[in-house]
Amino acid sequence: MRLVPPETKPHTSVARLEHHWFPVCFSHELKARRPLARTLAGTPLVVFRTASGEPAALLDRCAHRNVPLAPGKVTGEHLACSYHGWEFDKAGRCQHVPGLCGDLDPERGRRVPAHAARDQDGLVWVYSTADVAPVREPFRFPAPGEGYTVARREVFAPGTMHATLENALDVPHTAFLHGGLFRTAKKRSEIRAVLRRFGDRAEVEYIGEPRPSGLVGRLLSPSGGIVTHFDRFFLPGIAQVEYRIGDENHFLVTSACCPVRDFETRMFAVIQFRLRLPGALVRPLLEPFARRIFAQDVRALAQQSEVIQRFGGEQFESTELDLLGPQIWRLLKAAEAGETAADPDALEYEKEIRLLA
């Protein structure tokens, strides 16, 4: 048809990361005998827990007649398909075909691709490449310190993993999209930001930042004090925001992304904080605030995804305020190409800018 919007570069910031671990659910969600259907990077998976308590992940397609395995049943160490009862072990080998006389050779073709799976830090992690032994371990969440309040939360973002990470770690949008709640567009002062890229991560440190204005600022630190603020990205899809305000207040949110499909990202967030006010008091006050912030981010990501898909690609312009987004994409692209930093902790790039905050 002839009526089309203006031409656009067909590029979209979607990377396919082989040989990396992504979370697919919280560990407590994966009950014995109740397989879950999950999608990782467009690939439908069935995730289940065998009788021995081990998590397992197979391609969600029976080798026999291609029905999904997720509606099936866990029987001991096997998963049985709901259609004809074929049974697969956690390595994807068919171990039983009901009705068949004689022995079954489990190596003979009737296989389902299998992904390594692991319980760690309260999450079930799945390795993104099938039928191989993992070359690395899942990301380790920071251990919660003494006296910290900890909350866990799963959210679904209608954006690419890159757009979701950039949004989670981007400061300038907070004054607009979340105007009034977090930062305000008025009363700005000049501060400094230092961007650092390492072999497997990147961070921005904000220096001279005033105590956050708006409701949340007053809640986080009624007394004021010097603000330390870091935004960090870790490969393959971790976003971390850290605030210290004075000596008493520490706020750390670590979110692990699962790239579900090109424009769908699942985020598993662990929120750890220690404030002057007691956690049990602050938590119910922060909850509706966090929900509203997130709803605004979700709306922006959904609108962005819709426009990108409508135009068939991204057409982004950046300024020096876009600190982490381009670095995250650079690290994702290198990881997609299989490039691994010789020394993950080596500082590869550093830059300082001034901005109005």
Add this chain to the structure above:
Amino acid sequence: MRLVPPETKPHTSVARLEHHWFPVCFSHELKARRPLARTLAGTPLVVFRTASGEPAALLDRCAHRNVPLAPGKVTGEHLACSYHGWEFDKAGRCQHVPGLCGDLDPERGRRVPAHAARDQDGLVWVYSTADVAPVREPFRFPAPGEGYTVARREVFAPGTMHATLENALDVPHTAFLHGGLFRTAKKRSEIRAVLRRFGDRAEVEYIGEPRPSGLVGRLLSPSGGIVTHFDRFFLPGIAQVEYRIGDENHFLVTSACCPVRDFETRMFAVIQFRLRLPGALVRPLLEPFARRIFAQDVRALAQQSEVIQRFGGEQFESTELDLLGPQIWRLLKAAEAGETAADPDALEYEKEIRLLA
């Protein structure tokens, strides 16, 4: 975009059968003056009954401005379009253009493709090739014998015609998908099955089969007896299941498929049975049971279709228990290629296997 499931062979078991008859509705559904919209193998058709009682089938697209003809009206032997009133006869020729002065040459271009249509065995059959004289007759349903209860039923299956036929004629899935209702996975004994392929059909005979266990077995034959069980496929899309248990109980289900679209199949089933118990008593007992069986099959077919479409093709593995499925596909492919058996009744292939039932 980059995030995709594993590559798959692009094959799907969909055959396009030219020069064959398929049912599109029960005869009583096609009322005088009430055209019906039906789809046969992806082609939208309008099916109608003229004043003389004859069924007719045209492409459901007016030759003038391409609106569908199904919302139109039957006027005598013609079908009149609802937009400008153009009238077509059952051969698809335009016989009247309202408002036009002078004579109309019905041979001049303004045609709609027409398919042969026929009432037979209580069904309206449509020939799959347009604008030709049929080279064969529709399938003949077996005449119901004396003292038989007969029921008719139309069901819609969300699967390819091949998957729907395989499902209808497949024994091993009954112990799992319909576990408890029909067969059970436990208490199995070894029996024999003989597969035979003829020129235009294939059948499996089960020898030594125990009386079906589960609820339906007890209902079909409270007294037990020797079981005779045949599953049969006839070109182009007929599935037949026959059970005899002892001398008194005979159960015959013949289903004619209409391939609506690649993953949609309409089935017109005629159920004929004679049991020791009176039909009027058994029928209301069998009804909910049949509905439940069919709902389970529909769910499995829908899941299978979804996975096949998601992966862009089938990736099937079979064992020797998959008796009729591969034979049906072989016959459908030959029919699609226009190959007709010299002698439809000649036995082309025979095989015996042992299985646990």
Add this chain to the structure above:
Amino acid sequence: MRLVPPETKPHTSVARLEHHWFPVCFSHELKARRPLARTLAGTPLVVFRTASGEPAALLDRCAHRNVPLAPGKVTGEHLACSYHGWEFDKAGRCQHVPGLCGDLDPERGRRVPAHAARDQDGLVWVYSTADVAPVREPFRFPAPGEGYTVARREVFAPGTMHATLENALDVPHTAFLHGGLFRTAKKRSEIRAVLRRFGDRAEVEYIGEPRPSGLVGRLLSPSGGIVTHFDRFFLPGIAQVEYRIGDENHFLVTSACCPVRDFETRMFAVIQFRLRLPGALVRPLLEPFARRIFAQDVRALAQQSEVIQRFGGEQFESTELDLLGPQIWRLLKAAEAGETAADPDALEYEKEIRLLA
């Protein structure tokens, strides 16, 4: 997949008209500070009114992170994006990036394509080509005469602009699709129609037409009289129907189309009439009648669009009764090719036919 309807020419009567003006909303709908999302020929636009009252139209995609601009805010003469607050002027130049230190060069890349916009005759018109100075002016609606009743109405047609215009200006369908309401298929007499095509428009004059039968005829002219009837098309997408019945009754409907997408057209109609009966009395009587006529047209256009899309193209046949449709397409195609008539008022083609009305 294999199951497909008959092959069809891939042609669809969709023209892309560069350098033409199309209406996108009524002027009163475009409030200060409330941007509107509109689509013109498949291109998403944000239309807004600046503080000075001028209408403006930009591509609905922020140059920064590609979220739509329509959810943004008008700030003075700028439109501010809702995500990071980037501000664009009506020429599409980025004039402010919140948080950025130092001066911004508005010519440097960060632009959004801009379309000329204008308030005229109660409509907001947008030029179909971005970032250029208009080469012509929007269509001028006829000024309402003394003593006329005027009504405005926006309708949405689920058809191509060509199909919508043909439907609006087509006489033969009225006896069928609107049978009984407007014309009836019975009691026809032979009349004449004269078709004339000029450089930028086409018209049909009906001669000897009886007073419209049916309800609306009696309402429009209770007293009868000589009927003058013109149907007119003006480039790029204007349909006009004019009736005079006797000296007292004059009825003029002028509709300007906006091609939203291939199969979606928005129509802005201005109805002007002067009848023997007082306008305030006739209007509430005509209203439900017009609604019903239009609902029938919408249904026919939706069915037509569905069939065309299902078959992947149009397969139209015409008779000499199809007077304006082919001429409209000829004019649209010439306009799409950028051909402009040397003298728009020159008569290029004339033909007279007889028809039964």
